[in-house]
Amino acid sequence: MPTQKFKLNGDSVSVDADDDVHLLWVIRDLLGVTGPKYGCGINVCKACTSHINGKAFNPCSVRVGDIKDSDEITTIEGLADTSDGDLHPMQQAWIDHDVAQCGYCQPGQIMAAVAKVRQCQREGREVDDSAIEELRNICRCGTYNRIREAIKAGAENM
Numbered sequence: 001m002p003t004q005k006f007k008l009n010g011d012s013v014s015v016d017a018d019d020d021v022h023l024l025w026v027i028r029d030l031l032g033v034t035g036p037k038y039g040c041g042i043n044v045c046k047a048c049t050s051h052i053n054g055k056a057f058n059p060c061s062v063r064v065g066d067i068k069d070s071d072e073i074t075t076i077e078g079l080a081d082t083s084d085g086d087l088h089p090m091q092q093a094w095i096d097h098d099v100a101q102c103g104y105c106q107p108g109q110i111m112a113a114v115a116k117v118r119q120c121q122r123e124g125r126e127v128d129d130s131a132i133e134e135l136r137n138i139c140r141c142g143t144y145n146r147i148r149e150a151i152k153a154g155a156e157n158m
Contacts, residue, residue, distance in 0.1 A: 005069045008033065009078025019065025024048050026064045027075065035076035035107045039138070046137040049108035049115075050075045056115035076107035079114065083158075090114050093154035101141035109137045109147055117155040127155040 001016045008031060015030045022041070027033045027050075036059055039047030043061035050059055051074040052067075059073070067073070079088045087095075090110050100106045112135050120127045132151050139147065 002065070004064045004067065006067045007070075007072040009074055010072075010081055015064075017064050019063060021064050023059035023062045023064045023067060023073075027059055027073070033075055033077055037104055037107060039105070039108075044138075045105070045108075046112060047105050047108045049111040049137060051111060051115060054115075054118065056112050074111075076111060079111065088114065088154075089157035090117070090151070090154035093150040093157070097146050097150040097153060099143055099146040099150045101143055105137060105139045105141075109135075109139065112137050113147075113151045113154060114158070117151070117158050120155070121158070127152060 002019060003014055004017050004026065005014045008027065013031060015026055017026050017030060024036060024038060027036055036048035036050050038060065039045035041060045043058045046058060048058050048060045049056050053072055074082065080086060080091065083089060090113050094100065094106065094110060116131060116135055117127050120131050125131060129148065132148050
């Protein structure tokens with residue numbers, strides 16, 4: 001069985017897994033990092049949204065064999081380490097705006113929001129309703145209004 005190597009939340013990791021195993025299962029089942037949630041397994045619901053080299057992606061749709069040694073994967077567990085303070089500003093905004101109900105989609109929602117804000121900042125765009133609507137993360141509880149407000153508040157502090 002091949003050994004897969006990459007960075008996960010700032011740490012170099014090495015795990016024995018076949019190339020065709022999806023990265024989500026490697027992260028959750030083999031490495032024990034359970035923030036990215038399994039929702040659909042086909043890149044639709046986005047509950048597993050994480051970052052690869054600073055950009056949002058869905059590890060449920062990526063084979064671990066396609067990850068390079070130099071790739072840096074960040075999950076919700078490592079997000080706070082990318083900013084000053086105990087929490088990332090987007091995580092704090094989620095708390096301040098009381099976004100979560102069941103909470104299942106929240107790690108993916110937050111990771112997608114951070115990536116969208118960074119993209120807007122790079123492009124010189126405002127984080128407005130139209131930018132937020134580009135996100136396609138599904139929330140079964142329907143807290144989209146609170147999600148929208150939290151993203152705007154988090155963006156102000158990023």
